[in-house]
Amino acid sequence: MKIEGRTFVVSGGASGLGQACVEDICRYGGNVAVLDLNEEHGIAVVQGVPQPGTAKFFVCDVLDTGSITAAVNGTLEWIQQTGKPLGGVIPAAGVGNPATILDRDGNAFDLDSFDFVININLRGTIDLVRQCLVHLAKTEPVGDDNERGVVVMVASCAAFDGQKGQVAYAASKGAVAAMTLPMTRDLARYGIRCLTIAPGVFESRMTAMMSKKVMSSLQSVMEFxxxxxxxxxxxxxxxxxxxxxxxxxxxxxxxxxLRMPSKI
Known part of the structure; x- marks a missing residue:
């Protein structure tokens, strides 16, 4: 799938890994629908892309199916104006919110907090993907392989070696990793690929909140x-x-x- 001349949907596109994807796709000739809750940052990202006019911001709360629908519909209207068909979706919106399942006093963590992480990282991912796929499957196939597009999901190394306090986060990212293959098999008939990237420790809003001591400890267990x-x-x-x-x-x-230790 060539990036040039296609439109990609990126959630969490106003900062961090999502923003980097937006800028890179625009740099290589693609258009990007930037989905995020932070309107101020989203507009700034759109205004700062390497090729002016190649990104458009849509306010989107991935916890709200209706909000996702509105953003996807807005993207489709933009595609009609630009003539650059949908090429894929990158659901990069995510949260951490660490908590041990039992605290120091033996009390269980709040289930609402668990649901919040699961609903953004997992439900928000699949909701955006499924809504985009309906339209991606109807695009004209291209190239020798008759490909229609690609889904690139975002997991984490926590999906495989989650640390203390990462029950909710590891569960959400492990589920994203686990659904990669069945989704691939579901979409093969449509000429749509699906894969997941599981990053380790990256510069982001999440790591920016870490103390120097925690970051130094993490670096000490990194390989190269x-x-x-x-x-x-x-x-x-x-x-x-x-x-x-x-x-x-x-x-x-x-x-x-990197292979994460039990705790830092």
Whole structure:
């Protein structure tokens, strides 16, 4: 799938890994519908893309099906204006919200907090993907493989070695990883690929909130390079996921060999 001349939907596109994907896709000739709750940041991202006019912001709350529907419909209207058909979706919106299942006093964590993480990271992902797929499956297939597009989901290394306090986060990201292959098999008949990237520690709003002590401890258990990944490095792999037709049905760890310890 060529990025040039296609439109991609990116949730969580106003910051971090999502923003890096927006900028990279626009740099390589694609259009991007930037979905996010933060209107101020979203507009700033749209105004700052390498090619003016290649990104458009849509307010979207992935907890709200109706909000997603409105953003997808807005994207379709924009596509009619630009003539650049839908090429894929990258659901990058996500939250952490750490909590141990029992606190120091032996009290169970709040189920509302668990639901919040699951609903954004998992339900929000599948809701956006399913709504985009309805339209992606109706696009004209292109190339020798008759491909229609690609879904690039975002998991985490926590899906495989979640730390203390990451029950909700690991559950949500593990589910995203687990549904990659069945989704791939569901979509094969339509010429749509599906894969997931599981990043390790990357520069983002989440890591920006970490203390220097915590970040230093994380770096001490990294293999190489011993640093947080750069958002542009994540976006680079997303670009490969879009462009390389043999990347399908798999979860790609992007973590420099990091394996998370039980706790820091």
């Amino acid at each position: 390079p011993r640093r947080a990944g750069k958002p542009q490095e994540f976006a680079q792999l997303v670009r490969q996921a879009i462009e390389n037709p043999m990347l399908n049905g798999t979860v790609l760890r992007l973590d420099g060999g």
